[in-house]
Amino acid sequence: IMDSPVFCFHGVEVPVINERVGRNHIRGIHIRPEYPVFSTKAPHATFILSNHSGGDLTCGEHYYLTFEDEKGTWRELPINAAFWDIAYVLRDGEERVMKASLYPDVHPNKPGRYRYFYEITIKRKPVLMMAEFRLTDNEEEWRTAEKTSLSPYISDAGKGGSPQLITEEPMEEPVYKVVEVMPEFPGGMKALMDFIQKNIRYPEEARKNGIQGRVAVSVVIDENGRVTAPVIMRSRYPALDEEALRIVGLMPQWKPGMQQGKAVKVEFTFPVTFKLE
Template sequence: MQVKKNPKADLNRDSGLFFVIGLTIVLFLTWRALEYKSYPKDEVLLEMAEAVEDLSEDVPKTEIIQTAPPPPPPAAPELIEVVEDTEEIEETIIESTETSQDAVIEDAVVSVDDVEVGEEEEEIIVPFAVIENVPVFPGCESAMNNAERKACFQRMIQEHIRKEFKYPPVALELGITGKVFVQFHIDNKGMVVGIRTRGPDKALEKEAHRIVASLPQMTPGMQRGRAVKVPYSIPVTFKIQ
């Protein structure tokens, strides 16, 4: 008799899957059993109760010590004896240093003629753009009118800067360039005063100051027939080619 097997009734077909599922469940239960922790709740509560009981302390009763009041101060004596001073005090006589009205002080007499009173002239500043007669730069004396003198003045200033220009060695080595703005005044005697510089580097400012300070004396600017102080500003460009 031949035994017929149904392929659907094979019990070993899914045995591997069931083995893996069972092994996973066992490992999970084992891990939870190892991680399980228990705490002694009764002992903790007991320790806390004992700690609370220890906080209550019996405060001893103190008694107020009464001290005796201080004795009263001694009474003042009824009789006061006056003791005479036997020493004599010499009086100090202070003589007055004031002089009478009749005294004549000859040394204090000062003659009015000996005092010289100098009149301080008021300094007038007139801008370069509106002055009647601009300062005359040496070499511009032949200019006929004020406009020509202004043009000659500016041209001579530029020539003077190009002639005196020297690039500072430190700035040249470091490659420092920039523009220095120089402001100065031409006073009522034609001298360059009050030089101020503003630029990107101290070495460039120092060189621009030196150039402007070397300007020659000029004929001062005139306003209504009077020599006045004239401000002027010019930029000095430092550029490495």
């Protein structure tokens, strides 16, 4: 249905802001686009996940894409969010080729920078991988683009040798969605809502147009209680989205989440309510 010319559909009027970033390579695991550039009319882009970690990793089907708009803000590219997930095991020395649908017939894609996000699991720890690529409307550029290689992250050790890691990066702590003790704003949830309402500067553009409602914001509370990686999960109106992100930037440190007695990174979502008097 999604790809049929008989049906027409559209997502949010303005794509939601998503400034989150991932890892390009870690511990011998590397993700890259098959080509550095694709056509703006391409139905999909392809990516390669390579495993030279010395062990197995697991992965699935789910992915998402972001693009950089004309103001330099990263926003989510509307895609088919309805999916089934399958667990795959990628052995040491194996590669997996993945396709990401771009749906150019639904929302004409503009030339510029794009990012592909894909989550893998290493030793029960989730890691968000990211591969950056470009779209272009210059036919000669995308037709003559050469395939990307694994270098400089992996190289052959010599005749009969196995690939060796050149650049080693430490494993980042995972971001949890649920932990034994969830992070807490100073004073609790009511204090959080009071803080938001106290600091709202109602955008004049939205006020004049009578626009109100809720914006859902997701943040990551790190091990020190700092508020990081804000993402608009549910958009209401561009000016309201920007105001919600501004308020997030004003927040004090939280009490961090705890798992097995240790402070950990936790994703936390809350609403920012805009209501006209």
